[in-house]
Amino acid sequence: MGTWNLIWQGLASGVVTGCVYALVALSLVIVYKSTDVVNFAGGELVMIGAYLGLFILLGLEWPYVALFVMVPIGSFVLGGLFTRFSLDKVSGRAMVKHANLVPLVVATIALSYLLKGIVRVIPFTEEVRRLPPLMTGPPIFLGDVVIQQQDIAIVLVTTVVMVILWLFFGYTFVGKALRATSQNIRAAALLGIPVNLMKLSVWGLSAAIAGIAGILLAPKLLMTPDMGTVVMLAFAAAIIGGFSSLPGCVVGGIALGILQNMVGIFISPQAIAVTPFFVIMLVLLFKPQGFFDTTLAVKKV
Amino acid sequence: MYGSPSTRHLLSLLWLVLAGFLFPSWMPEYFIYIMNMLMMYMILAVGLDIVMGWSGQFAFAHIAFFGIGIYGTALLNMRLGIPFLLGMPLAALLAGAVGYLIALPATQLRTVYLALATFAFSECAQWAFRTWESLTKGPDGLRMTAPQLFGHVVTNDRDAMPIIAIILALVLAATFYLWHSKLGRQFHAIRDSEHVAMASGIDVKRTKVWALAISAFYAGIAGGVYTLFQSYVHPDGLGVSMLVLVLSMVVVGGSGSVAGVGLGVVLLGILPELLRSAPKGFLIWQEFTYGAILMLAIMYMPKGVWGLWQRIQQGRKA
Numbered sequence A: 001m002g003t004w005n006l007i008w009q010g011l012a013s014g015v016v017t018g019c020v021y022a023l024v025a026l027s028l029v030i031v032y033k034s035t036d037v038v039n040f041a042g043g044e045l046v047m048i049g050a051y052l053g054l055f056i057l058l059g060l061e062w063p064y065v066a067l068f069v070m071v072p073i074g075s076f077v078l079g080g081l082f083t084r085f086s087l088d089k090v091s092g093r094a095m096v097k098h099a100n101l102v103p104l105v106v107a108t109i110a111l112s113y114l115l116k117g118i119v120r121v122i123p124f125t126e127e128v129r130r131l132p133p134l135m136t137g138p139p140i141f142l143g144d145v146v147i148q149q150q151d152i153a154i155v156l157v158t159t160v161v162m163v164i165l166w167l168f169f170g171y172t173f174v175g176k177a178l179r180a181t182s183q184n185i186r187a188a189a190l191l192g193i194p195v196n197l198m199k200l201s202v203w204g205l206s207a208a209i210a211g212i213a214g215i216l217l218a219p220k221l222l223m224t225p226d227m228g229t230v231v232m233l234a235f236a237a238a239i240i241g242g243f244s245s246l247p248g249c250v251v252g253g254i255a256l257g258i259l260q261n262m263v264g265i266f267i268s269p270q271a272i273a274v275t276p277f278f279v280i281m282l283v284l285l286f287k288p289q290g291f292f293d294t295t296l297a298v299k300k301v
Numbered sequence B: 001m002y003g004s005p006s007t008r009h010l011l012s013l014l015w016l017v018l019a020g021f022l023f024p025s026w027m028p029e030y031f032i033y034i035m036n037m038l039m040m041y042m043i044l045a046v047g048l049d050i051v052m053g054w055s056g057q058f059a060f061a062h063i064a065f066f067g068i069g070i071y072g073t074a075l076l077n078m079r080l081g082i083p084f085l086l087g088m089p090l091a092a093l094l095a096g097a098v099g100y101l102i103a104l105p106a107t108q109l110r111t112v113y114l115a116l117a118t119f120a121f122s123e124c125a126q127w128a129f130r131t132w133e134s135l136t137k138g139p140d141g142l143r144m145t146a147p148q149l150f151g152h153v154v155t156n157d158r159d160a161m162p163i164i165a166i167i168l169a170l171v172l173a174a175t176f177y178l179w180h181s182k183l184g185r186q187f188h189a190i191r192d193s194e195h196v197a198m199a200s201g202i203d204v205k206r207t208k209v210w211a212l213a214i215s216a217f218y219a220g221i222a223g224g225v226y227t228l229f230q231s232y233v234h235p236d237g238l239g240v241s242m243l244v245l246v247l248s249m250v251v252v253g254g255s256g257s258v259a260g261v262g263l264g265v266v267l268l269g270i271l272p273e274l275l276r277s278a279p280k281g282f283l284i285w286q287e288f289t290y291g292a293i294l295m296l297a298i299m300y301m302p303k304g305v306w307g308l309w310q311r312i313q314q315g316r317k318a
Helices: A003-035 A042-059 A064-092 A102-121 A149-171 A173-183 A185-190 A195-217 A227-240 A246-266 A269-286 B007-026 B029-054 B062-080 B084-106 B112-131 B157-180 B182-192 B194-199 B204-229 B240-253 B258-269 B271-277 B286-300 B304-317
Strands: A140-142 A145-147
Touching: A003 A042, A003 A145, A003 A149, A003 A173, A003 A195, A003 A227, A003 A246, A042 A064, A042 A102, A042 A195, A042 A227, A064 A102, A064 A195, A064 B286, A102 B240, A102 B286, A145 A149, A149 A173, A149 A195, A149 A246, A173 A185, A173 A195, A185 A195, A227 A246, A227 A269, A227 B112, A246 A269, A269 B084, A269 B112, B007 B029, B007 B157, B029 B062, B029 B157, B029 B182, B029 B204, B029 B240, B029 B258, B062 B084, B062 B112, B062 B204, B062 B240, B084 B112, B084 B204, B112 B204, B157 B182, B157 B204, B157 B258, B182 B194, B182 B204, B194 B204, B240 B258, B240 B286, B240 B304, B258 B271, B258 B304, B271 B286
Parallel strands: none
Antiparallel strands: A140 A145
């Protein structure tokens, strides 16, 4: 009892939050893999997903299940619009071989501010809100460890999303076309793959995954326009996976969720906030290619 | 291009110094304050432009280095009684050294890592400013004692203006020399193509590390300047929103050119002041406004207002 109980409890809730980090990390990595852009609006896409869910649930009074259809669709459209109207415009003039990435990343920073700004001016969001839990009911006891039913739902949804992604990328035609585009855009274009449409779909898909993460996160956190800060943890999770491996994101996310709780127990609750920073720096120093990078470690110079 | 900057550029800086000495005697107090602030932003923005505009590298820790400059200069003065002229360079060197140390591992592999490492460091630095209460007074903010220069205590904006003008003139002169130096040319080379730069015998990693270290040093100087005309610093002011402001200055004005950055500083530097006097209902639109400005600028003005103006000039000639 005592410390051990805390540790088991920390492990269990670490896995749950880690699942959400893993989803956000996935959304960052698929965009990075296919366009080389680090999406600094990733956290805001999570936030938008959560608020979209809230509006559908409270405004339209649709059932909870509808969120898992409507929010990804809404987020997908948002991601697509951003690519079509902003990124294409920014990169359109830089279609040289070594496009300067700085303007593209600056565009994502601008997007993060725009999204935060839009949500903040909607009067509805002045109050701090919380999505109702996904599943209610008595908590489940595993020995001394208490697990909420909603936590089980989070793990289940994450698993389903990952399986769908795995099937999509591995076994469908569009998924394979997406992978081809991210590996070699010129060869893909020569084979007749509509690369611009692919780029748009990747951003849409990434936004959709972030949106789902938002619905999962919103019942556990207080909802504010600033809840996008979760992206820091997703970055750290992605770095553990070498910023290119999808399974790496999952392992990285869960490892980070557990690590956060352990830091809270053994070091100090205040230090939780800087855990992702130390993870990023330590991985960069000692294992810069991450723990999962199987293919080329050095892509650029 | 290679060699020393034109004397015309260097001489124009004398006007800046002259204005710094003459304006305080007759301009209104508020105007002097705005001028001081714009000059501080100029140092900050030129520093950011060196790493992002000149070298094409990501550096999101700029405000963290700015904070190191502020707290460093102020605490050296308050705790150890080190005068400004020694304390500010020390704090700026510390900022530069930290920048060097972060860039060293972060430039080893893909470009993404520098963006992430600097972004993470800026969060961490803000956390440190907030929680290291014995040093920074944490969330209460730090009341700084007035800095001393040659035994003279700088207490108001009027006293500070000539000093800030001299510092800015020196920084800009150094920037002009850097632009024409070998290192400055290497910065431009790695932005345009890392492969070509490497084939030309440029040590790409080393160049990146120096770009970040120098820009951090600039930010540290700007932090020192902050202590000259402000008496209070709060960790909340040293976050992402400040970075977005300085980034917008660089992008809107025109990245990769000192004149463009200057234009951006003037255009956007007065924006916070305008927003401050705006009705309360408008304040909530602040984030949206900055986001929209940044987004539109990056979409429609790749070289900023300065580039736009130059294009019009060229069109007129042709």
